[in-house]
Amino acid sequence: MKSESHIDEDRQSLWLLTISPAIWAAHFLLSYLGASLACGAGLAITLVHTAVGAGTMLALAAIAFIGWQAWQRLNYGDEQAPHDADSPEDRHRFLGLATLLLSMLSAIAIIFATVSVFMVTTCA
Amino acid sequence: MAGHANAMNDPEALGPPPSEELQRAQKERLRAAWKTPEGWRYWSAVNNSVVGQWYTAATLFFLIFGGLLALLMRAQLALPNNTLLGPEKYNQVFTLHGSVMMFLFALPIFEAVSILFLPQMLGARELPFPRLSAFGFWAFAIGGIFLCLSIFFNSAPNGGWFMYPPLTSKFEPGIGADMWLLGFSFIEVSAIAASVELIVGVLKCRPPGMRINLIPLYGWYVLVAAVMVLFAFPPLIVGSLMLELERAFDWPFFRPSGGGDPLLWQHLFWLFGHPEVYIIFLPSVALVAMIIPTFARTPIVGYSWIVLSAIGTGFLSFGLWVHHMFTTGLPNITLALFSAASQAVAIPTGVQIFCFIGTLLVGRVQRSLPMLWIFGGLATFVMGGLTGVMVAVATFNFQAHDTHFVVAHLHSVLIGGTVFPFAAAVYYYYPLINGKHLSERLGRISFWLLFTGFSITFLPMHLTGLKGMPRRVYTYPAGVGLDGLNLVSSIGAVILAAGFAVLLWDIFRPKGRQPLSERNPWNAGTLEWLQEMPGEAWGVRSIPEIDSRYPLWEQPDFVRHVDEGRFYLPDAEEGKREMMITSVIDARPVQCLRIPGNTFVTLLAAIFTGGIFIFPTFKMWWPMAVSTVLALVTIIKWLWDGSGMIPEKEQKDVGLGVTLPLYTSGPTSSGWWGMLITMLADITAFMSIVFGFFFYWTLKQEFPPASTPQLSAQWPLIALGMLLSSWLLTLAANSWNKQDFARMFYVGAAGAVVLAVLGTAALVAGPWLAHMDPKQHVYTASVWLLVAWTALHSLVGAIMLLYCMARRAAGRMTARYDIDIGNVTLYWHFAAIMAAITVALIAGFPHLT
Numbered sequence: 001m002k003s004e005s006h007i008d009e010d011r012q013s014l015w016l017l018t019i020s021p022a023i024w025a026a027h028f029l030l031s032y033l034g035a036s037l038a039c040g041a042g043l044a045i046t047l048v049h050t051a052v053g054a055g056t057m058l059a060l061a062a063i064a065f066i067g068w069q070a071w072q073r074l075n076y077g078d079e080q081a082p083h084d085a086d087s088p089e090d091r092h093r094f095l096g097l098a099t100l101l102l103s104m105l106s107a108i109a110i111i112f113a114t115v116s117v118f119m120v121t122t123c124a
Numbered sequence: 125m126a127g128h129a130n131a132m133n134d135p136e137a138l139g140p141p142p143s144e145e146l147q148r149a150q151k152e153r154l155r156a157a158w159k160t161p162e163g164w165r166y167w168s169a170v171n172n173s174v175v176g177q178w179y180t181a182a183t184l185f186f187l188i189f190g191g192l193l194a195l196l197m198r199a200q201l202a203l204p205n206n207t208l209l210g211p212e213k214y215n216q217v218f219t220l221h222g223s224v225m226m227f228l229f230a231l232p233i234f235e236a237v238s239i240l241f242l243p244q245m246l247g248a249r250e251l252p253f254p255r256l257s258a259f260g261f262w263a264f265a266i267g268g269i270f271l272c273l274s275i276f277f278n279s280a281p282n283g284g285w286f287m288y289p290p291l292t293s294k295f296e297p298g299i300g301a302d303m304w305l306l307g308f309s310f311i312e313v314s315a316i317a318a319s320v321e322l323i324v325g326v327l328k329c330r331p332p333g334m335r336i337n338l339i340p341l342y343g344w345y346v347l348v349a350a351v352m353v354l355f356a357f358p359p360l361i362v363g364s365l366m367l368e369l370e371r372a373f374d375w376p377f378f379r380p381s382g383g384g385d386p387l388l389w390q391h392l393f394w395l396f397g398h399p400e401v402y403i404i405f406l407p408s409v410a411l412v413a414m415i416i417p418t419f420a421r422t423p424i425v426g427y428s429w430i431v432l433s434a435i436g437t438g439f440l441s442f443g444l445w446v447h448h449m450f451t452t453g454l455p456n457i458t459l460a461l462f463s464a465a466s467q468a469v470a471i472p473t474g475v476q477i478f479c480f481i482g483t484l485l486v487g488r489v490q491r492s493l494p495m496l497w498i499f500g501g502l503a504t505f506v507m508g509g510l511t512g513v514m515v516a517v518a519t520f521n522f523q524a525h526d527t528h529f530v531v532a533h534l535h536s537v538l539i540g541g542t543v544f545p546f547a548a549a550v551y552y553y554y555p556l557i558n559g560k561h562l563s564e565r566l567g568r569i570s571f572w573l574l575f576t577g578f579s580i581t582f583l584p585m586h587l588t589g590l591k592g593m594p595r596r597v598y599t600y601p602a603g604v605g606l607d608g609l610n611l612v613s614s615i616g617a618v619i620l621a622a623g624f625a626v627l628l629w630d631i632f633r634p635k636g637r638q639p640l641s642e643r644n645p646w647n648a649g650t651l652e653w654l655q656e657m658p659g660e661a662w663g664v665r666s667i668p669e670i671d672s673r674y675p676l677w678e679q680p681d682f683v684r685h686v687d688e689g690r691f692y693l694p695d696a697e698e699g700k701r702e703m704m705i706t707s708v709i710d711a712r713p714v715q716c717l718r719i720p721g722n723t724f725v726t727l728l729a730a731i732f733t734g735g736i737f738i739f740p741t742f743k744m745w746w747p748m749a750v751s752t753v754l755a756l757v758t759i760i761k762w763l764w765d766g767s768g769m770i771p772e773k774e775q776k777d778v779g780l781g782v783t784l785p786l787y788t789s790g791p792t793s794s795g796w797w798g799m800l801i802t803m804l805a806d807i808t809a810f811m812s813i814v815f816g817f818f819f820y821w822t823l824k825q826e827f828p829p830a831s832t833p834q835l836s837a838q839w840p841l842i843a844l845g846m847l848l849s850s851w852l853l854t855l856a857a858n859s860w861n862k863q864d865f866a867r868m869f870y871v872g873a874a875g876a877v878v879l880a881v882l883g884t885a886a887l888v889a890g891p892w893l894a895h896m897d898p899k900q901h902v903y904t905a906s907v908w909l910l911v912a913w914t915a916l917h918s919l920v921g922a923i924m925l926l927y928c929m930a931r932r933a934a935g936r937m938t939a940r941y942d943i944d945i946g947n948v949t950l951y952w953h954f955a956a957i958m959a960a961i962t963v964a965l966i967a968g969f970p971h972l973t
Contacts, residue, residue: 009710014336021439028443028465035457037822048457082427083337086671091710094337094428101432109440109468116464120457 007076007092016070016095020063020103027059027110031117039123049118056114063103063110070099138780141688150695151665157696158249158661161722168722170254171661176240177557179261182268183236184628186228189272193221195621198581202614204602214598215282216300220275222285227308228268230542231400234407235260235318237546238346241553242322244652245340245414247331247670249663249693249703252324252794254719255726255766256317262730263314270738271307274300284596286393289378289386293370302371302741305364310737312357319350320801324794326350329703330711331651332692332782333670340650340673341424344431345410348438349403354801355442356399358809363392366816366909372740375898375905377816383829383902387452388819392812394445402441404538406434408545409476412498415552416480418648419495420487423674426479433479436472440465450521459518466516473509477502492646493567494552500575501544508536511586526596529589532582539578547571547627554631555641559658566630573623580616584609644683649674654686666694667704669780670711692779704778705794714792716776716784720766729758760927767795768943770936789943799947803954810913810958817906817965828903828970832896835907839890840967844959846883847918850876851956854925858949861932864939869932873925873945880922883959884915890966907966914962917955924948 031052038048073096076089083094142150160169169175196217200209209217239257243250251257274280281300283292292301326347330339366377367389376382378389417424424430443465450459480502489495511533515521524530547570554562588609593600600606644653653676654664666689672678685691693702693716705715735751771786778784790796821827828834857872891907898908928945931937937944 009707009712012709014708017435018439021436025439025442028461032458032461033822035461036455039455039457040822045457082423084423084427084673086333086335086338088335088710091335091337097428098431098435101428102435105432105436105472106439108471109443109465112464112468113461116460117457120460123455123457 020106024106052117067103070096153696154662168724170258179236183233190224198614198617211598216280230404247651248329259726260314260317266734267310305368306737319353322350334711341413342410345406348434349406354805359392359812360396362812394448398445399441405541408542411549422487425482433472433476440469494548497548504540527589532585559640560635570626577620649677666691715788725762789946833894837967840963843887844963846879847959850879854952877922880918884918910962
């Protein structure tokens with residue numbers, strides 16, 4: 001009864017949904033703590049900008065990778081939305097879409113945070 | 125649309141209906157197994173339908189209590205220079221109002237409603253740990269009543285519901301603050317218990333075929349909210365513990381003269397407090413998401429978008445906490461980051477509202493009372509949301525902070541986002557409770573009173589605040605432009621209260637002569653409406669095979685098939701309460717779970733656990749110690765008789781050609797998941813202490829300070845060696861048990877117990893022999909707190925191992941039936957991590973700095 005297909009339940013995980021938001025959380029926390037510590041230690045704000053900017057590039061790249069995985073799941077087969085059939089294929093597409101949307105939201109939130117950091121030009 | 129004929133995914137086509145005689149006999153057996161006890165034994169019930177009703181009724185009682193306190197405040201503020209309450213009483217009243225509404229109404233109502241209806245929405249008979257629900261309810265009721273009584277003895281907490289030190293440490297000598305800290309910690313523990321139950325419920329107790337893309341949206345929202353509880357509540361529990369240690373024993377966590385910092389409390393409190401707003405809000409939107417498709421007569425639009433919305437909000441809401449602290453002098457860059465996150469959360473929040481509007485546009489909307497409440501709620505909530513975006517802007521926040529503008533904002537969000545949807549759900553779901561409808565006429569009266577009363581109270585309050593009236597001050601002078609606005613608000617509050625009175629009267633009025641509602645009166649599509657009128661204690665007649673998001677709409681003859689018992693578990697041949705455990709993603713059946721029935725042991729456990737929290741309030745240490753021992757004994761008794769029972773046979777035919785094991789252990793079982801989730805909350809609490817440690821380090825020039833005794837690495841390292849060996853021996857014991865090496869198992873487990881106890885002693889010996897005094901400095905206090913936390917966990921781990929040895933000796937655990945030792949091993953993974961981090965911090969950290 002068991003097929004070797006890559007959409008089998010055994011090869012799926014709900015954790016996939018949480019990776020992009022977790023990347024947002026890590027970026028957010030590191031930016032917050034890093035900026036506080038750097039400013040507290042009297043380092044230049046440009047250093048904070050550079051570090052947060054680099055972190056953003058890294059985070060967005062990771063999210064893009066997750067988003068790409070999600071996109072492929074979403075486009076598995078040729079069924080259209082809504083993905084509400086009782087089939088492993090529709091479940092697969094649904095998880096893809098939800099992951100993709102969460103990746104997009106996480107990317108937006110990261111860009112928000114980065115812009116806000118760049119708008120602050122002093123450590124005070 | 126859903127392909128319900130997708131037979132290749134289903135186990136077997138439905139057979140012919142059983143004979144009427146057999147159906148009757150099956151129903152009799154089910155009824156007997158699930159019977160609600162009568163007479164005084166009624167209070168021993170643990171079934172979700174009964175406990176859920178108690179829980180809901182108790183939260184409504186606290187709503188009335190909190191509402192009366194609000195009326196007192198509005199009476200005091202109606203006129204300038206009023207002396208009705210006076211400053212001391214006013215402080216108690218607003219503190220208790222906020223605390224009661226938050227901790228005893230808004231949050232538990234979500235647990236109550238979920239315990240009541242979640243199993244039915246999932247076509248399940250029960251939640252996986254019914255006794256835990258009952259325990260949670262009793263803990264909640266005992267703690268809540270204890271707190272509410274305080275005001276009658278003029279000893280209520282009076283430092284505001286967020287309890288900022290030093291106001292609540294140095295300047296509040298009475299027992300009020302202790303009651304708050306200990307009482308609410310007790311209630312928070314019960315909230316975590318409910319979350320464990322709900323998470324395992326959504327992940328493991330769905331009906332077969334209900335894949336992850338078919339879950340009712342309520343399930344998604346509850347899953348997210350319950351996970352949020354796991355990460356939001358532990359910081360507050362730890363913060364409360366630290367503040368209580370400062371109050372009772374003078375450990376200076378928040379006292380600058382001892383190196384502490386009151387801002388840490390604000391961080392810990394709001395790390396809980398902001399997510400909590402969404403923990404309250406998400407389950408209420410979830411109700412809206414269940415109701416709207418019914419009255420739009422169409423499936424929800426944008427299911428995946430709503431899932432995005434729930435999960436996205438859940439995450440982002442943890443990045444907002446500092447926006448409650450914009451005026452504490454944090455660096456601009458911090459303000460900017462948290463301001464940005466506070467704006468970003470509006471995106472997922474808005475998305476779900478657009479999905480609701482979209483559903484209404486696509487469908488043919490029927491006018492109905494629940495929809496009226498929902499529209500009122502949406503309008504109010506959107507207004508509160510928009511003022512929320514305003515106060516998320518740091519510069520505006522400086523102006524509005526701690527004024528009545530914030531009071532108006534938070535009440536718009538909470539009443540619009542929670543109370544109105546809840547009222548909609550009351551009118552919608554009431555027939556599921558006792559088979560009767562509420563009154564359409566009273567409902568309309570109540571809605572218009574509440575809606576206009578709310579607007580008259582809170583719209584002017586925005587202006588009161590902008591004009592500069594601070595919150596939490598018992599009066600204001602005449603003639604500064606506040607008189608008229610306050611009077612209007614107070615008149616509005618009376619109308620609002622009248623609306624609540626009508627609503628509550630409608631809920632509680634006797635309905636004996638009223639006819640029963642028809643079945644599925646709103647013609648809804650989701651599983652909870654399978655219920656007959658009135659419902660049976662067994663919940664669902666047979667556990668259905670699901671092919672669609674709206675089975676009642678889309679699966680032909682669905683209700684008849686369920687009723688005839690043609691799906692799973694239509695019988696209780698052995699007279700036991702049984703339910704199905706399925707896999708997380710595709711809901712494949714994996715176990716037929718037997719759950720324990722009615723008992724008083726949970727009530728006793730709640731009473732004794734309550735003693736652990738309540739006696740210290742009065743500095744009664746001996747009664748507390750006795751209570752602790754009794755709680756331990758009761759809980760062990762509860763587990764001994766009610767968990768991991770060995771079934772009389774390996775497997776059971778559950779129908780439709782499916783045979784399932786009656787006993788599983790490890791990740792397939794619900795118990796393992798329960799332990800995992802509990803430990804996630806536990807380690808979050810531990811990490812909050814670690815967070816505090818690093819917080820002090822970033823703040824202080826010298827941490828650890830030279831004036832405190834230095835801890836040599838010797839004892840902590842010995843302790844770590846012993847505790848890690850204890851952990852490894854536990855792993856070995858688990859493995860030996862599996863291979864049925866009985867003697868090896870006993871030796872391994874006993875060795876682990878001895879090492880755990882010795883390791884605990886060595887851990888305590890470190891700071892003890894170094895003469896570290898926790899009162900001296902926040903560093904020594906933090907070391908002691910980490911040591912105490914880890915020591916407690918090691919000792920509890922030792923007790924667990926002893927329990928497993930006793931179970932095996934009594935024949936209640938074997939090589940095959942090994943859930944106990946499996947779960948204890950899981951516990952020990954976490955205990956080992958905590959031990960390692962503790963030792964790294966107390967022994968290694970001083971060398972780094």
